[in-house]
Structures are given as C-alpha cells and as structure tokens.
Amino acid sequence: MAAWQVICKEVANLRELMARNGRFSAAIGCLTLLTVVFYNHLSILAIPWFFLGGMASFYILFSRISVLPNLLIMYERKKPLTAREQPLAHICTVCGDSDCMRHKSDLTLNKVQPWNDIYIPERVDVALSELFELIFRDYVYSWYTPLISKEEEFVNELRVTLRHLVAVVLRRVRDVDLPTFILDKLVKAALCHLDVLLRAKQKAKWGEDFQELVFKTYGNHLHCAVRNRKAELEYLRHLCEMLFPLLIPRNSHDNKATQTFVREVASGSIFLLGMDVVADPDIVNKLLMIFFDEEPFPPATDPPSEKVVLLESFSNIHPVNKSSALQYEMSEILGDHSLLFPFLQYMKRDGALNILQFCLTVEDFNRRSLVPDMTDEQKQSLHGEAQDLHLLYFAPGAVDKIKFDEDIEAEMQEIVNGPYEGVTRLRTSSTLFRAYEHAYKLMENVFCPLFHHSDEYFTLMCGKRRQVLPKQATRVVTKRSSDPIAAMHRLGSRIKGVFRSSNADSDTASMSSLDIAESESSQPPSDTELLSDEEEAGMKSPIHDMSAWRVSIPRIDARLDGTKDYCVYVIDVQRIDVKEGGGEETSWEVERRYHEFHVLEAKLKEFHGIFEDAQLPQRRPLHPFASISLDFMEKRKDSCEKFLQTLLTKPNLRSSQLLYSFLTKSEEFVNKFLGDVNLGKLVRTMSYRVIKERGQHLDPFLQSFIASVEAPKPKAGKMEEAVDPAKHLAEKLDSPIFGDNAGLPLIRETLKEPGPDPSADYLQLNGIFDYILYLATAVFNVAPWMHQGLIVFQKLFKNSLETFLDSYLAKKLEIVQSEEQVEDIIHNLRDVLFFDDEPPRTDAQKQQRKEETFQQMLDFFPKQLHQVIGEDKFCAGLRFVFDGLQYPKLNKQLAYTLLDIVLLEAFPELAVNVKDPSAEV
Incomplete structure (x- = not known):
C-alpha cells in the first residue's frame, strides 16, 4: 500500500510537470486524439506511447535514486572493519571487562608478544628466516663476532626485536581491507598526481623543464621530502621517530641511544635508499612489466605446508642454555619466597595481584583435592572452596575476575552449582588445569618480563635507593703535623695502599666499592691523618646538599689592588638545614668579581650541560x-x-664541587688547572670528584696516570683514513638520478605539510566510475557522444561495476598472498639483495626496457577499446600516462604521497600528528 501511494505521488508530480510544460502537454493531447481517431491503427501508435511510458518510468525512478543498486549480488564481498571503524571500547584481556580501570591497557599478550596468534605457512616462514639470516650474516655477525663477542645473547635480542617488528606489521596489514584501500585511496592519489601533470602540460612552453613546471603547479602541496635531499632525510628521521614506539618492543622505548641508532640506520640506509630505488624509472618499468604481464600465475603443484608460529624457529635458532644471573623464570619466582614477595608487590602496584593469587590458590586447592579417599566432609569443604573460587575469579562481575575461555567458565559454573560430590571432577577434568595454565602463561609472558624492568626488581638486585645526603661520620679534628718527612711518609703510605688494594683485592672487589656513602674502602681518610681545605673553611664534609642553601647579593663593594681599584659582589649565603650552635656555620659572605660568574657558567656547561x-x-x-x-x-x-x-x-648541582667552591672559597675562581692544590687532598677525593663533576680539573692527571700504568701500545699498522661525518652525509645525499630533488628550500619550521583547502584547486574523484570518466575525458579525449553514453551507463551500472571490480581485485590479491607467490617474492628479494652479480644496467638496456614496457601496456588492453576510443587517441593518452612515470623526481613525489597514505592506513595513531596526505592532491 505504501509503495502504491509513492507511485501515485510520483504520477501526480509528473502531471504537475506536464502542466507546467505546455509542449509536453500538447504532445500528449495530440497523441491521445490520434489514438481515438485512428483506433484501427493502434499497433502503430503504440510505439510513441511506449516511448512516453518509458520516459515517465525513468523520471519516477531516477527522481528517487540517482544510481541503480548493485545488480550483481553474487559478487558482493563482506568487507571487514578497518582499524578506524572498529569500536573504541577496550576489552581487558585480564578480566574481560570493557570498562576496566584496574589493569593497564597495554598489559596484553598480543602487545608483549604480537606473534602469539599469527600463523603462516611453514615454507614462507623458512624463506623469511633465510632472508633474515643473510641480513644478520652480512650486517651483524660481520662486526659483532670478530670485534665484540661470540656469545649470542645480543644477537638473540635482535632476533626477538625483528620478530616483534614483523609481527606488528603483519598484524596491522591484516586489519586493512586491501581491495577497498587500493581502489579508494591509492588509485585516487595516483590520478590526482596525473591531474597535476595534465595541468602542467597545458602550461608547458617549448624548451621548458617539465619537472620544474610540475613542481610549480604543485605549489604548497609539494611533499616536503621532495623539496631537497636534506629535507627528505629529515622527514624520514621524523617518520622513524614516530614509528619507533609502534614497532619496537616496549622495553626499548626509553633508550635514547637505541632510538638514535635505529633512526639513523633506518632513515639513512633503508628508507632513503629504498625510496630512491622505488622512484627509479627503470625499476618502475620493471614493475609495470610484471603488472601487465598476461601470463597467468602458475598453478600450485605442491601440497600446502602446515601452519607454524611466525619466525619461531628463527628467534630460537641459537638458544642460550645457561640461565641468566639477572633474570628469573616464573617457576623460580613462585618457588622462592625472597623473589615472590617483590613480585607480589609489583603485581599489586600494577593491579594484577588477582592473577598471582589465583595461581597460588589453585596450587593449594589441587594439593588437597588429590587425596585418594576423601570423606564427605572433605568433599563439602572443597566444594565450598570451589564455589568461593568461582565467585572470586570466574563469575560475571566478580571483583577479581580473570577472563578465561567460555567453555572453562561454563564447566566451572556447572560443577560449583551441582552436588558437592561432583567436586572430584576438578581433579579428573582439564577445567581447572586449563584455567591455571592460562593465568600462569599470562604471568610468564606478560608480567614477568615487565617485572624485570620494575623498581621492585631493581630494589631486589641493587638494594634500596640511597639518600642523596648520607650520614656524616663524626670526625675528630687534630692538628696537622708540621714535620715534612712525616707528611711525605703518610702520603707515600696512602698511595702505596691504593696500588696494593688494586692488585691484591681485585678478585673480591665489587662495583659497590666505588660508593662513597656506604663503602668503607672509598671513605675519605680520617682527619687524624689529613685535614681537608673544606674543614679549614668550616664545612665538615666534602659531600654537600646545597638545595637547602639560600643566596643573595645585598651589595657591591669597592676593593683596591695596589694602585688599581675594582668592584666585587658580596654574596650572602644562608643555610637553613642546620641550626645555630650545632657546630656548623649557618651563614657567611663570599666576594666574587663579575668575570668569576662567567668562569662558573663555562665550567658548569662543560661538565653538566647547558641550563x-x-x-x-x-x-x-x-x-x-x-x-x-x-x-x-x-x-x-x-x-x-x-x-x-x-x-x-x-637536582644534579646540589652536590656540585664547582658550585660549592664558588660559594665557600675566598680565593679567586679562575679557569686554570689545579692552582694551589694539596696533593694529599687530590688523591683522597679523586673518586668523589670523578663521580660528581665528571673529572673536573683531572684530565692532565688522569692522562699521565693512565700512560704510566698501561701496557706499551703495539706498533701502528696501516693507517686507516678517518671518516668525516659531514663528508659521509654529503655522499649519502648525493644522487646522480635525483640530484637535490626539487632544489627548493624548506622554509617551514616543522616537517608537517601546509593545510590549504585542496577542494578549490585539485581533483575530487569518488569511486571507480569517476576514475573512468576522468580518464576518458581528460586523458583519452573521447568523443562527446561516448562521454554521454558513459554517464548513462554510470546511472545504470555504477554500483554493479564497482562491486565486480572490488571482488575481482580481492581474488587477485588472494592469489598474490598464496603460499607459492609469497615464497617466490621473498626468494626474488633475497636474490636481488645478496646474489645479484650483474653489472649496472646501461642506458641502452634501460631504453630497451622502456620500449618493451610501453608495447606490453598497449597489448594488454583489448583491441575493441582501441577502436572505440580511436587508435591515435588511445596511444597518445597511454603514452602520456607512461611518460609521466619516466621522471625520477616526479616519481619521488608520487612515492612519498603513497607512502604517507599507506602508513596512515596501517598506523591510524599517526593521524594525530600527520595530516592525511590524500588531501595534499
């Protein structure tokens, strides 16, 4: 009934339109009159009536919808949700609660071990492992084994890191709908680039450089990496810094040295060279030949191999059999109370104590449930404990709930809700055992590695954090002996003792002997032997906490030095950490000249950096x-x-010897080496100075000391030329193909692209049929009648065509992702990187490949298409598209645009800091 009402409404609208259009109404009236008069010739008059009925039907239909729905229902493909379309609700993997505020969002097995549920064919895994082994052979073992160590711990860490990176990339790619992404974004960006080339062609003059003209046409939309080679390297560095936290394991995020090293290697030696290869016209022609090759993929002859965990054999190829002295297994932690307590504290701090409690409770429950002959009272007691266990960890809404598999929870609920005699099923079935294995695996794979980087673990290994100001021992000040022979005897004894301890006690010495606060061997000597200059100034310890000092400059006084007068700042120093009458000075004044402040600033910059x-x-x-x-x-x-x-x-200056001397000493603060230094004091406080001031004033002393004790150096061999970093960077950025890219300066302060509205200037296409219409009109310049026919065809079959092409592309991608094809791609990449001994290609060979590629493109399209468009128009349009890919600098612009789109699709987190590059064109 509703449909009939809609039809009646449209008929009424048609009548209204006819009433407004007099000619149309007159034609209807004349046709009606002719039908009445010539009723016997109704068969002839039916033709115009059918024509008018068809027009009315199309008007009613297309006034409601602009395009017919998909007519090829059998080709519709169920599209997965992309990363941005998936619901944002976080499901906690520990307790299963969507609104969990107790457990950390990153405490998941898939984030700590992203390869956990990624299975690939065994042949692909072997091929990938072989490629990575060759990389390690040429780029790791070549310098690590002969120069550093033959142990495998470091290499094993690299293997795990590489496995982590590959797993994250595969997991990200698996979440992307590749057919839709290619058709909707990559093809659109490529056509937008083609549109810029067409508009530049219209402006081109005879003899003008086409690449420079295209750069001018791009304007502010030119990618910042294409402006010059230095900007390209900086852009890749910035990109690596953003990708680093997403690809590398969590425990490497805070290591700035590792970040810098990986960033430089990845940006300068991988991405920069890789983008140069991708944008090389000869490589582009090779890829086009592969794409337009009409030969079908060879059918699979071998049976499919079984699935294996991603790179499991590669990461465990050199297992370390000996146990680590700095890490504990989960079984060791649970079996040792001295380890269990700090682990318990860590789990409590991370809100995951319920997992540890569950494992300990189940262990105790299993010990008592394995009694062979239990009485009814024992069964009732165990059944009650099982009910409590279910209420605490299994029941929905439990405070300490842990997310188990549904069958485990269902079977556990069935047992606890049944009679008490059924509690014996918990020792015969695998329900409780599987639950225990799940919780134990969660602790072993997620929390135990994180525990080894926690404060509780470092406290266990190194002890509690020491106070900045250790307790000062009470000193007895006695008068220094004036006998020079006795003083030299004491000095010789102390130096002798230093060398004796370094030889005799080297086997038992530990790193803690360097600690000034608690190690007796590193304590300064007693004042009964030697009185320091600080104590003569009234300060009883060379270790100070100046954060409790207050300074001000109340006045400026004039002083006379012979016949020359000068001015000094009078610095008033107040100590608020001591009380008057406590045996220590609470206030004093120090005079300093203006240039002494600059000396202090220079020395602090030298040893502590710039503030x-x-x-x-x-x-x-x-x-x-x-x-x-x-x-x-x-x-x-x-x-x-x-x-x-x-x-x-x-905080790092609270115990600074430089600042302490500046505020306490009366002698002039100058930039000189050990003005009037007591040698005994130097030897006594040397370790303290090295630790606190990074070697203040000790460089010449340490150099002469090391020279006196180190073994003679071997005779110099062949001199190796020193590497100049600036020269090395210039050689890396120099490229005979790309030059300095566009040669334009990067005038922006950041590497972010500008944000003008591209809609007013640049091509806007949506859907495959828009792509076809644009190519037909702008590139191949088809006749007007064909353009009108395509528009009519679009109204009828747009959705059907796009559905068919989407399904067709999905099937082709399935073939490419098959086991045989992926293995073949990995082997080809291996051969190109490590076994390609062919000489560089000559210009004649490149030109021959170029001609063969264009001819293969012509032959790929059916002859009927040539005839419909016109042979000359089709060849001219295809030649322009092909020639647009023969400019290396323009290929670099297209490559970086596509790279940004791919990264934003795979890593949506980057969209916060990077504008969508698809809007650039």
Missing part, C-alpha cells in the same frame, strides 16, 4: 686594560643573583 633557565647575560668584549664600572655591576646584579638562585634549585 636554559640559568644563563648570564652575554659578556661584552672589553679592552685589556679596562675595568668594569660600578654602574655596570649594578645593572648585572639582579641577573647574577637570579643565576645563583636558579643553580641551587637544580
């Missing part, structure tokens, strides 16, 4: 005999005071 918020005004060059006036000092007083106050707030 952005603690910098003095830039020092002006003065005449050698000029003096700083009082007015000048007054202008700089506030800056100097703020400089000192900021330094005292820095």
